Amino acid sequence: MEAVLEAFLSHYNYGMAIILMMIGLYALIAKQNLVKKLIGLNIFQTAIFLFYISFADVEGGIAPIYLPEGMEAIYVNPLPHVLILTAIVVGVSVTAVGLSLIVRIYEEYGVIDEAGLLKMVKRR
Amino acid sequence: MIEHLPVLLVTVPIVAALLILLLGWHDSRFCYPLTLATILFQFAGGIALLIEVMREGTIHYYLGGWAPPLGIEFVIDTFNGYILPIVLLLALATAVYARRSVEKEIKPEKIVSFYVLFQLLVTGLVGMTITGDIFNLYVFLEISSIAAYTLIASSRKPRAYVAALNYLVLGSIAGGFVLLGIGNLYVATGTLNMADLARLLPASYGLATVHTAFLLLVIGFSIKVALFPLHLWLPDAYTEAPSAVTVLISTVMAKVSVYAMFRVIFSVFTTAYFVETVPVTELILFIAAVAIVAGAVLAIAQEDLKRMLAYSSVSQVGYIVFALGVANQIALEGGLLHILGHAVMKGCLFMVAGVIIYRLGTSSFSDLKGVAATMPVTCAAFALAGASMIGVPPTIGFASKYYLVLGALEAGHWVYAAVLLAGSLLAVGYIWRFIEVAYFSASSHHEGGDHHPAPGVREAPLSMLVPMVILSILCLVLGIFVDPLMKIVAPAVSLLLGGA
Amino acid sequence: MNVKALLAVLLIGVILFWAVGDMPAFGDPQSPATRYTGKLYVDLALQDVGVENIVTAILASYRGFDTLGETVVIFTAGISVALLLRRGGRL
Amino acid sequence: MVDVTGLLPAVTVVIPLLAAVMILVSGRHENIRDGFTVAAAVAMLVSVVAMLPSILSGERITISLIPLLPGGDLALRVDAFGMVFALTAAVLWLLNSFYSIGYMRSLKEHAQTRFFFCLAVAIAAAIGIAFSANLVTLLVFYEILTIITYPLVVHVETPEAMAAGRKYLAYLLIGGIFFLAAVILTYILTGTTGFVPGGFLAGSAPPLTLQILFVLFMVGFVKAAWMPLHGWLPAAMVAPTPVSAFLHAVAVVTAGVFGIVRIAGWVYGMDLLASLGLGTLLAVIASFTIITASLFALTEDNLKRRLAYSTVSQLSYILLGVSMLSIAGMTGAMAHIPIHAFLKITLFFVAGAVIVAAGRERISDMKGIGRKMPVTAVMFSAAAIGICGLPPLSGLISKVYLALGAVEGGVPILLIVLIASTVLNAAYFFPIIHTMLLGRPDDERSLDSVSEPPLTMLVPIVLTTVASVLIFFFPSMPFMDLVEIAIGEITGSVIP
Structure with a gap:
């Protein structure tokens, strides 16, 4: 029991990220509303960012900016932060394109839910 | 100049x-x-890079001069040295082909952004091909994906928006999986450089983290290459996109995704992992076989040329993934050959579909009766590329099939070899749909002349015809001169099997 | 409630949770990533690049090419939105 | 056996291919286009005949074009047996060209350019099959032949023709897949696919594997139309008659039986076939086909369909000869290839001539037609007698050898099959002869508009018949000589 608790406490960061990912993925797949789908996509991506950032952490570490000379410190791993800066931009870009598409779909069909869209597409 | 060529x-x-x-x-x-x-x-x-690689061996280019694992490097070896010219040849052919079809299918005010995105798509794919850093691969993957979503939506058809959004959703899931997989690899090893990963991974082969990374990456790339049953975005996307875009994504983008899958599986995980540590080859073979059959059956059921070709792609991807499952020298040679062969023939076939849409405004089989009489060159190109798709000797499609079956039999996969052969029969089923409609659709008139052309329908414009005919002739030429080609393919396969 | 979606998501969740067991603990200074490249960057960034913010050093120099890619992504998205939403005009 | 390198085999294959391109280019000008067909046919015949002396002197002409795939380069080798097929095809293609031109023009058929283009490519493929030096090359040309004859089969483009075309394609392409599997398997077992006189498979695998492999080959050569895989051949009868003649005599079915003999003599070898018990299998298939197809022929009223079943039956003579696994049987089998081709093409030529000149396809409509087209009808009768194996026509030769083989091999039951078949042949041919020459039309006037076909059709009919007679009187010139050399090659002995 203690071991399980230990394992949980030392890994809960990943668990949280994964639960968020699952929530996001579920919304992405199951939601009918296209905008909600995109929100799901965003949650999914953000959860991945969280996952990256959390494994960058080092116990007792500080932000990876050098302290003045002579002061020793533990810095957290800087690389995941860099990667996630890039990934955030990608996520934003995809969201922008997705939303533009939804705008266009709404203009063409007058609906933004999947079932309604399916009907409209079939009718044409 | 040559030393900076990669960048x-x-x-x-x-x-x-x-x-x-x-x-x-x-x-x-x-x-x-x-x-x-x-x-x-x-x-x-x-x-130039291919020649350089064949002569001098693998090229490493450190971007900004920072050596890995700190910096990013471009690596050109025999494998991507082989893929890169294929990608660019098809991109070039599509670019030549695009002008007339774009004028007709894209609104004039969108043409500028269309070409910008076209260029970015190709560039993203080139980047994916030559990078030696797995996160950099992801960045380029997303560049090309975003460009592709928009290009698909750039046709005038409202349905294209839906198709593009579908692709965007699935593509983003794929992207997310790839990103997660990369994260897991990084957690396990602490590096992002592919060669470095291959060096460090064996120590961690037992970790669940590594297994999960493998699964996530394979699933992610499977969505991108539209491996059955993760192909759902593909038929709509291919069908609704403007003709030039269909040609580009069905050849270049599909092939680069396959390349990335091969690269990650062989050069990062290596055969030692996926053949011995986690024996998934049987599973891959099974999925590939299902893809071959299911894709072809679905293709036969279609009533529209473009959609039929889209499903055919689902089937053909199965052949390439099949090579992955067999994972011996000769089958992989067949697989790599099929990457080239399928790009060339599917490019040609989609160009034909585009030309037909350009002239007739439709690609539904019921509207194409006797089209061979008015567009003889176009239909001849289709016939030749179609023969290659079926695997009639001496086309490139035959050569790759021959190698694949030989490889499968050598590895003792009798049943799967039979499935491969049956798959090419199913290809007859869908290719012949068009051949019959175009060439032999019940002309009742038997007077001396040929079929009466429908008014206003003419042969395609020259700028569309030339790349199409060149590709179709390539199907034959590559098939006949397959032996010299193997001098490039064989080292590439040895490289894959030998690890990073 | 969409059962199929739920099952798919649960399956993915199981795979991901499975991996967690073998991951280094939260904040573990001995994790491979921190020990290997993380330490290299921290040790070398100042003398190599001369910027105090290590993230900046990596972003702009070590992995500057990723950042170029990132810029291209924004560029692509911008053009995409323009293509999709603009009416008329020359773009 | 001396192998010499020479360019002529390749030239022979390339000539009709070049002609095909020229036919496409000059499609708008009928005379020029058809001129190319004839010129190519003549050139090809010259090229084949030019190789004849050196083949007869025991040489083999080889040329390796390009390395193609593991297992075989694209390579040609002209040996005596290949020459038998090539010479038959070359001669008959020339005659068929004239005949086709006459036929197509008389009926004002559509899409003639496509027609002649496909014929030219098909003959190139047939020659390629005859000259193949290994299984891979054989496969390449075999598949080309399948694909390129499809447009010929569906030429009339009626729904019925399209259905027949699908059947044709289904049989032949599925067969092709089996052939491909067999080739690859052979390569895996032995590391080579090059033909070796006397075979090269012996000892390479357990008997069961080799037996399965042989079945793969047999299904692969579905072009030989053995029963029960014969369905495509009668279906393909919807094609214009020159196409039928081409399928039945010049190239397609001939390619099938040629392939089987090649496999028997140059891949397996007769000793291996005997030890595997495959001769019995072949004998059963062949006997069944010979008898059943003849019975089918009896029930057909459509002349072309009756001839089709006759072909099915006659082709199995060749299989029967192979199955005897004796020198005499093999000789009969090889000899029957050209002999049957010359006789059968005459019959088809006549069937087409009747369609052109009288517009009739049913035998029951042909009563008394011989009075208006006497030459045609007499030629038909002669060829039919030849198929039955009566002198003075060539059919007797192969039958004698086959009978000899049956006796020699100690399987008298095959002799009974031969005799029964001869009786059945007579039973389905003599009524036609009777109807044509002696029948009385129901309505005398209906024959008024009937006359002999145009000369471009009549002359080939006469020539093929004369050829069959000549073969009877001078069998060694050159076919039997070639067969003798071929037999010597695979058995190391000489015909008794």
């Missing part, structure tokens, strides 16, 4: 994309020649 292949087109935008803003007539010139430059560069 120039990516940066020059990015600058060119900006130029296309700026000059195009001034006058949209600049866009096309500029795009063509850039891709021509890339193509020449790709060939």
Whole structure:
């Protein structure tokens, strides 16, 4: 029991990220509303960012900016932060394109839910 | 110059994309020649790199001078040295082909941004091909994906928006999986450089983290290559996209995704992992076999040329993944050959579909009766590329099938070899749909002349015809001169099997 | 409630949770990533690049090419939105 | 056996291919286009005949074109047996060209350019099959032949023709897949696919594997139309008659039986076939086909369909000869290839001539037609007698050898099959002869508009018949000589 608790406490960061990912993925797949789908996509991506950032952490570490000379410190791993800066931009870009598409779909069909869209597409 | 060529292949087109935008803003007539010139430059560069690689061996290029694992490197070895010219050849052919079809299918005010995105898509794919850093691969993957989503939606059809959004959703899931997989690899090893990963991973082969990374990456790339049953985005996307875009994504983009899958599986995980540590080859073979059969059966059921070709792609991807499952020298040679062969023949076939849409405004089989009489060259190109798709000797499609079956039998996969052979029969089923409609659809008149042409329907314009005919002739030429080709393919396969 | 979606998501969740067991603990200074490249960057960034913010050093120099890619992504998205939403005009 | 390298085999294959391109280019000008067909046919015949002396002197002409795939380069080798097929095809293609031109023009058929283009490519493929030096090359040309004859089969483009075309394609392409599997398997077992006189498979695998492999080959050569895989051949009868003649005599079915003999003599070898018990299998298939197809022929009223079943039956003579696994049987089998081709093409030529000149396809409509087209009808009768194996026509030769083989091999039951078949042949041919020459039309006037076909059709009919007679009187010139050399090659002995 203690071991399980230990394992949980030392890994809960990943668990949280994964639960968020699952929530996001579920919304992405199951939601009918296209905008909600995109929100799901965003949650999914953000959860991945969280996952990256959390494994960058080092116990007792500080932000990876050098302290003045002579002061020793533990810095957290800087690389995941860099990667996630890039990934955030990608996520934003995809969201922008997705939303533009939804705008266009709404203009063409007058609906933004999947079932309604399916009907409209079939009718044409 | 030559030592900086790898980076120039990516940066020059990015600058060119900006130029296309700026000059195009001034006058949209600049866009096309500029795009063509850039891709021509890339193509020449790709060939030069291939020659260089064949002569000197693997090229490493450290971006900014930072050696891995700290910096990013471009690596050109025999494998991507082989893929790169294929990608750029098809991109070039599509660029030549695109002008007339774009004029007709894209609204004039969108042409500038169309060419910018076209250029960015190609560049993203080139970047994916030559990078040696797995996160960099992800960045380029997303560049090309975003460009592809929009290009698909750029046709005038409202349905294209839906198709593009579908693709966006699934593509983003794929992207997310790839990103997660990369994260897991990084957690396990602490590096992002592919060669470095291959060096460090064996120590962690037992970790669940590594297994999960493998699964996530394979699933992610499977979505991108549309491996059955993760192909759901593909038929709509291919069908609704403008013709030139369909050609580009069905050949170049599909092939680069396959390349990335092979690269990650062979050069990062290596055969030692996926053949011995986690024996998934049987599973891969099974999925590939199902893809081959299911894709072909679905293709046969279609009533529209473009959609039929889209499902055919689902089937053909199965052949390439099949090679992955067999994972011996000769089958992989067949697989790599099929990457080239399928790109060439499917490019040609989709070009034919595009030309038919250009002239007739439709690609539904019921409207194509006797079209061979009015568009003889187009239909001849289809017949030749179609024969290659079926695997009639001596086309390239036959050669790759021969190698694949030989490889499968050598590995003792009798049943799967039979499935491969049956798959090519199913290909007859769908290719023949068009052949019958175009050439032999019940002409009741038997007087001396040929079929009466429908009014207003003529042979395709020259700029569309030339790349199409060249590709179809390539199907035959590559098939006949397959032996010299193997001098490039065989080292590439040895490299894959030998690890990083 | 969409059962199929739920099952798919649960399956993915199981795979991901499975991996967690073998991951280094939260904040573990001995994790491979921190020990290997993380330490290299921290040790070398100042003398190599001369910037105090290590993230900046990596972003702009070590992995500057990723950042170029990132810029291209934004560029692509911008053009995409323009293509999709603009009416008329020359773009 | 001396192998010499020479360019002529390749030239022979390339000539009709070049002609095909020229036919496409000059499609608008009928006379020029058809001129190319004839010129190519003549050139090809010259080229084949030019190789004849050196083949007869025991040489083999080889040329390796390009390395193609593991297991075989694209390579040609002209040996005596290949020459038998090539010479038959070359001669008959020339005659068929004239005949086709006459036929197509008389009926004002559509899409003639496509027609002649496909014929030219098909003959190139047939020659390629005859000259193949290994299984891979054979496969390449075999598949080309399948694909390129499809447009010929569906030429009339009626729904019925399209259905027949699908059947044709289904049978032959599925067969092709089996052939491909067999080739690859052979390569895996032995590491080579090059033909070796006397075979090269012996000892390479357990008997069961080799037996399965042989079945793969047999299904692969579905072009030989053995029963029960014969369905495509009668279906393909919807094609214009020159196409039928081409399928039945010049190239397609001939390619099938040629392939089987090649496999028997140059891949397996007769000793291996005997030890595997495959001769019995072949004998059963062949006997069944010979008898059943003849019975089918009896029930057909459509002349072309009756001839089709006759072909099915006659082709199995060749299989029967192979199955005897004796020198005499093999000789009969090889000899029957050209002999049957010359006789059968005459019959089809006549069937087409009747369609052109009288517009009739049913035998029951042909009563008394011989009075208006006497030459045609007499030629038909002669060829039919030849198929039955009566002198003075060539059919007797192969039958004698086959009978000899049956006796020699100690399987008298095959002799009974031969005799029964001869009786059945007579039973389905003599009524036609009777109807044509002696029948009385129901309505005398209906024959008024009937006359002999145009000369471009009549002359080939006469020539093929004369050829069959000549073969009877001078069998060694050159076919039996070639067969003798071929037999010597695979058995190391000489015909008794």
